[in-house]
Amino acid sequence: MTTAFITQASAMEHLAPPGHAEREARIEAIWSALGAPAFAALARHPAPRADAAEVLRCHPARHLDAVGAAIPEAGWAMLDPDTFVSPRSLDAALHAIGGVNLGVDLVLAGQVANAFVAMRPPGHHAEADRAMGFCLFGTVAIAARRALDHHRLARVAVLDFDVHHGNGTQDLLWDEPRAMFVSSHQMPLYPGSGFPTETGAHGQILNLALPPGSGSAAMRPAWQAALAQLRRFAPELVLVSAGFDAHSADPLAGLTWTEADYRWLTHAICDLADACCGGRVVSTLEGGYDLTALAASVAAHVAVLMERGDDRIGGDEL
Ligand SMILES: [Zn+2]
Numbered sequence: 001m002t003t004a005f006i007t008q009a010s011a012m013e014h015l016a017p018p019g020h021a022e023r024e025a026r027i028e029a030i031w032s033a034l035g036a037p038a039f040a041a042l043a044r045h046p047a048p049r050a051d052a053a054e055v056l057r058c059h060p061a062r063h064l065d066a067v068g069a070a071i072p073e074a075g076w077a078m079l080d081p082d083t084f085v086s087p088r089s090l091d092a093a094l095h096a097i098g099g100v101n102l103g104v105d106l107v108l109a110g111q112v113a114n115a116f117v118a119m120r121p122p123g124h125h126a127e128a129d130r131a132m133g134f135c136l137f138g139t140v141a142i143a144a145r146r147a148l149d150h151h152r153l154a155r156v157a158v159l160d161f162d163v164h165h166g167n168g169t170q171d172l173l174w175d176e177p178r179a180m181f182v183s184s185h186q187m188p189l190y191p192g193s194g195f196p197t198e199t200g201a202h203g204q205i206l207n208l209a210l211p212p213g214s215g216s217a218a219m220r221p222a223w224q225a226a227l228a229q230l231r232r233f234a235p236e237l238v239l240v241s242a243g244f245d246a247h248s249a250d251p252l253a254g255l256t257w258t259e260a261d262y263r264w265l266t267h268a269i270c271d272l273a274d275a276c277c278g279g280r281v282v283s284t285l286e287g288g289y290d291l292t293a294l295a296a297s298v299a300a301h302v303a304v305l306m307e308r309g310d311d312r313i314g315g316d317e318l
Contacts, residue, residue: 001113003302003309004106005034006099008047011119014092017076017084021252021289022120022134030118030285033295034302041306043112047099047119050142054097057145058138058172063129067093067136079131093121093136096284100143100239103282108151108237113309114273114281116242116302122286124166124241125191133164133191140241140284141172144179147237154178157235157272160185161223161265162243162286163253165194169241170205177202180233182226184208184219186246186255204233215248215256216264223265227272238273238281244288244297252289259300266304279312281305 007027016023034042055064068090070077076084096119103115123140125133140158147153158173160166160183170193173179185194187209194207206229208222244262246255273281283305288294 001309001312002041002043003306004045004103004112004115005039005042005302006045006047006103006115006117007031007119008095008099010088010092010095013088014121015076015086015088020084022122025291026288026294027118027120029291029295030298033299039302039306042302045102045106047095047117048102049091050094050098050101054101054142054146055137057149058142059128067131083131083134085136089121089136092119095119096121096123096139097137097142100139100282100284101146103284104143104147104151104237107280107282108147113279113312114305115283116305117282117284118298119285122243124160124162124169124243124286125164126168127171132168135168138168138172140239141169143282144173144239148178153236155180155233155235156237156239157182157230157233158239158241159269160241160243160286161246162241163246163250163255164190164243164287165207166241167191167193170198170200173200174205175201177204180204180206180230180235182206182208182230184210184222186210186212186253189253210255212254213256215258216261219257219261220264223268227268230272231275234276236277236280238269238277240269240281240283241286242283242301243286244294247288247290247293247297249290249293250288252287259296262297263300263304266301267308270304270308279308
């Protein structure tokens with residue numbers, strides 16, 4: 001079975017202020033990397049625009065209204081010192097949500113083995129009532145709720161390997177017993193949360209705090225232990241917040257992951273999905289700010305998704 005690659009032009013229309021790390025060139029770098037002949041077999045789908053009702057799966061209407069009201073007619077508006085909106089940002093954010101939702105729909109329908117979504121703005125820092133950390137809405141948490149409430153799954157897992165704690169996803173899924181959330185992140189680092197003592201209302205949140213300067217030797221055993229716990233949770237779908245800013249070349253953080261680490265972790269995630277849910281993985285872009293490292297890391301991640309998808313027989317049922 002194939003891997004879906006979901007993206008759309010609006011990812012380039014959320015315009016970053018000059019010098020901002022979360023910029024359009026990130027998407028261009030990914031498009032270029034995944035345009036190589038090795039990725040010709042990807043099933044390419046445009047990200048559709050999600051309805052506002054999808055946002056409301058996780059956010060109160062006042063948050064959607066506040067983001068809409070902040071959109072400027074030209075230039076930029078800052079929602080906090082890091083988080084900007086430009087005239088087309090709401091449209092881009094809704095396409096990002098629609099993209100991950102499409103990945104969920106395609107994978108659950110058995111049309112593709114797994115999916116990678118490259119859209120921006122990212123989502124894992126957005127809390128219920130607060131845009132922050134370059135993020136407007138909790139894209140991956142919304143997709144989790146869609147899988148649970150629309151597709152009637154009983155359990156989903158959300159795995160976040162961005163170098164920053166997925167505080168927004170944690171906030172949105174804090175009281176959701178049907179979703180297990182695991183985040184690995186450098187600590188200390190922005191946003192300052194993600195202590196192992198933060199375990200969710202039902203003990204279903206697991207935070208893996210990694211020391212600055214650490215690499216494979218710290219992250220692999222931490223994820224191995226987390227993935228063993230995830231197997232006991234037995235998710236019916238695995239969602240991934242795929243940030244690539246733990247890479248040694250990334251300018252925003254201080255971990256020393258390599259492409260080989262992303263390859264290893266993607267295989268480990270696919271092992272979990274194979275064991276629990278017929279290989280169903282939907283991965284969506286979060287951070288990653290060194291363009292060369294981002295392109296190489298995404299290529300490593302997607303190549304493993306394709307390899308593992310090829311191993312699966314079409315239409316295989318749980
Ligand atoms: Zn990040």
